[in-house]
Amino acid sequence: MMLKNIFFKAALLSSLLLTTVQSSAAQGKNTAGGEKFTVVLDPGHGGHDAGTVGTGRRKIYEKHVVLKVALKLEKLLNENMDDVRVLLTRRTDVYPRFIDRVNTANKNDADIFISIHCNSVENVKRDGPRVRGAETYVMATQKAAANLEISKKENAAMMLEENYRETYKNFDPSDLASNIGKSLEQFSTIKNSISLATMAQEGFEDTGSRKNLGVKQAVLYVTYATVVPAVLVELGFLSNPEEEDFLHSEKGQQQMAQSLYEAISKYKVRFFDSRQHGPKANAPVDFDAIMAEQTGNVNQTQPAGDKTSAGEHSGGVYYCVQLISSPKTVNVKTEPTLRKFQSVEYYRENGMYKYTMPKTSTFAKAQQQLSQAKSKGAKTAFIVAFRDGKKIDTAAARKLTGE
Template identity: 30%
Template sequence: MCRRFFAILVFAVTFICYSFAQTAVSQSGIEPFVIVLDAGHGGHDPGNLGNGYFEKNIALNIVLNIGEILEKDPNFKVIYTRKDDTFIDLYVRGEIANKANADLFVSVHCDSHTSNAHGAGTFVLGLHANKQNFEIAKKENSVIYLEDNYQDRYAGYDINSPESVIGLTIMQEEFLDQSINLAKAIQDNFTQKLKRNDRKVKQAGFIVLHQTFMPSVLIETGFLTHDKEGAYLNSKKGQSEMGTAIANAIVTYRGKMLAGVAPSGNTSKSTPEPESIEPETAKEVEAAPVLTASETDKESADQAAVPKEQMPEEKTPEVVVSAQEILKTAENTSAMEKEVETEKIPSKPMEQTSVPTEMSGAGKAAISFKVQVLASSKNIPLKAANFKGLNTLSKEPYKTLYRYMYGNTNSLEEAELLKSNAALKGYTSAYVVAYKDGERITMKEALKYVSNQ
C-alpha cells in the first residue's frame, strides 16, 4: 500500500513540475523551438558500412541521445523523422520538417572511405567546393534509387552531375547564414570539447537539405572505416558524447539567436585542428542495438516553412571556417552569380494574378484553401511562365520572405487536386494551406471550423 502511494506521489510531483515548466514557457511569450532530428538511412538502407558497423544504427542512437537531452528542456519541441529501423524517403523527411514549421533540421550520418580518413564535419547546402564534397553528397543522395517512383519525384536530377546541384541551392539561400551558425557551433563542440579531428563546415548538394525550408545541416559524425573512430562511434560512450555535443550546440544556437548576438559566419579565423583521435576510443566498444520506439506524431502546423525569427547579423566572434571555404561557388556558374537579397519586406495585402478564380464557392465561404508552392526572398512576378505553367497565383509577404500560393477554393478535396497538379509540375514539396476571411490559419483550425458548419 505504501509503495503504491509513493508511486502515485512521485507521478503527481513530476506532473506538477512539468506543467509548471510548460506554463512558464507559455507565459514568457516565447514559442517552443521546434527541432526536427533526422537519423540517416534506415530499414533496407543500411547506409555506410565499415568494420562491421551500420551507419543507420549509429545515426539513430545518436539522434535519440540528442532528443533525450532536448526533450528535458520545455523550451524545445523535438520531432523525429524516425525512431526505429524504418526506411523514410528523402522527400518525406523534408515534408515532416516543413509541415511542423520547424526552426531547425538536423540530419545525422556517418562516413566511410577507402583511405585512413577520420574526423567529423558538418555540411550546409551549397555548391560543391571540391570533388571530395561532391563524392560525399553522391553517396548520401544515392538513397533516392531505393525509393518508389524516384524517376518522377526527382525528375531532372542526376546525382553524378555537379550542375544538378545549382537548382537545389536557390531555395536555401535565405537560410544559409543561420545554417552556417549552427554548423559552426556543432564543429566547435566536436573539436574543442571532444577533441575530434576537425573536417570543418563545408557545402555540398544534399537532397535532404534541399527539401527543407528552414536552417538545416547534415552532420558526418566520423568514419566507420577508421578503426579507432568506427569503434568510438559504435560505442555507447561515443554515441552519448556526440549526441550531447550536438544537443549543446543547438541550445547555444537558440540562445544566441534570442540574445541577438548570433555570429554571421563570415570571418576567416579558424581554430587549430586537433592532432589525433582521442586514444581511449577503442575501449568499451559495444554493438549498440537499434532502440525502437513508437513514432512521434508528425504534427503539422501548416504554416509557411520559414524560421520564426531571423537572426540579426551583429557582433562576429571567431568562426572555425573561412569565408572562402564556406561560401565558395563555382566561378563558371552564371546562374549563381547574383546574390539573393534579404531586405525587410513591408507588410502589405496579398497580391493575386488577374486570372479569375473558378473554383466553386471560393469567394463565398469564410474558409478557403490554397497550395503553397514556394517561399523565397525574391519578389517574383505572378506569371504562369515563372511558375512552370501554373496560374491562379497569389503571394503574401512574411517576415523577410514572400510566400507563393497556387489556386483558391473552399473545397479541401479540390485543394488536394491542386496540390497533385503542382507536384506534377515539379513542386513536389507543395502543401495545402488554409485561410479564414483572408487570414492564414492552421489546417487544424480550418478543419475544425469546416466540420462545425
C-alpha cells in the first residue's frame, strides 16, 4: 500500500520551517570552545521489527547486523577521535519509534545522523544472487521529489506504531513536491548530507570492498525529519548469499564499521575541524550540481581562507602547500604537524589523503606559505599545483600564471 493513502495531509508544515532556523544555528556553533562533534547512529529496526530477513538461511536478521555494525562503529569513534560524542538510538534489540530516532539527533544538537540498514530485493529467489552493493540515501530535493517512488520499505514499520497517524501527521510524502519543495531547496543540510553520503560510498567501495551503487534520493522519514545532515546507508543486500555471509561475519561487520568511520573522519575534517559549516541556509541546493562537484578530486576541499585573496584567477590554476600525506584520514587537531595550522584541507590521490594549507592563486603566495609551513615544523612540505581540479606539474602551472 502506498503511504500517500494512509497519511493525513497537513496544509502547513510549520514545524519543518521552524526547525530550519534551529538547524542553521546548530551548524554555526563555534568549535573553538572545545565543543564535541556529535554523531548520532541509528541502527535500523529492532524488537518486533526484524527488518529484512535476507535469504532466510539464518535466524539473524537486518536488525541484528546493523546493531553490531553500529556498536563497532561507536567503539572506533570513541577510541580514535578524542573530540567526538557518539549517541545511539538503540543499544539492544528494542524498537525505538521513528520520531524518537529523529529526536535523538534534533534534541542533542547533533552534527550528523546516520541511519544504518541492510538491503534486500523483493524476489529473493530470482534476483537475490545477482543484486549486490552498498548505497546511501539522502532526502530528495524538490526537483527529484516529484518523480520519486513515494513509499520505501524503510518507512513501513512506522505504521505499526501506536498513534502513528497523530505522531506523523506532518509527514505526507505525496505533498513534498508541491507543498514544501521550496523550503527543501533552502535546506542547508542537504548539501552536507550529500557530502556525507558521498564519503560513505567512497568508504564502502575502498574499505568495505562493496560495489558502489551510489548516492540516491528518497523520501524517508528519518532523513526528512532530522534537522541536521542525515543519511540512510544500506550496507549491502542480505538477499545475496555472498553479501549476507560477509555482513554476518565479524570481519565484514568490522570492515563496514571502518568504512563509516573513515567517512565520518573525512566529513569532520571538512565541515567541523576547519570550522566550515556549509552554505548559508538560503543557498539553493541542486542535487546534480552537488554530485558533479563531488566527483572532482581536489574539489572535495573548500577554500578555508579569504575567498577574495585565494581564488582561481589564471584559468583555474592554483597552488597548495602540501604538509603531510597519510593512507587514512587523521585528526587535524591532534596530528603533530597539522595541529599547528589554523586551516587545513585535503585532496585524495592514489588512495592517499594529502593534507594542504588553503589554496592560493599565485606561486609567489604559495612560496610565502611554504616558508611559514617550514617555520612551523613542516620540514617536508612542498608546493603542488592544480588546473581545473587536476594536479599538474608546478613548472607548467607557473607558465600559466606567468611566474
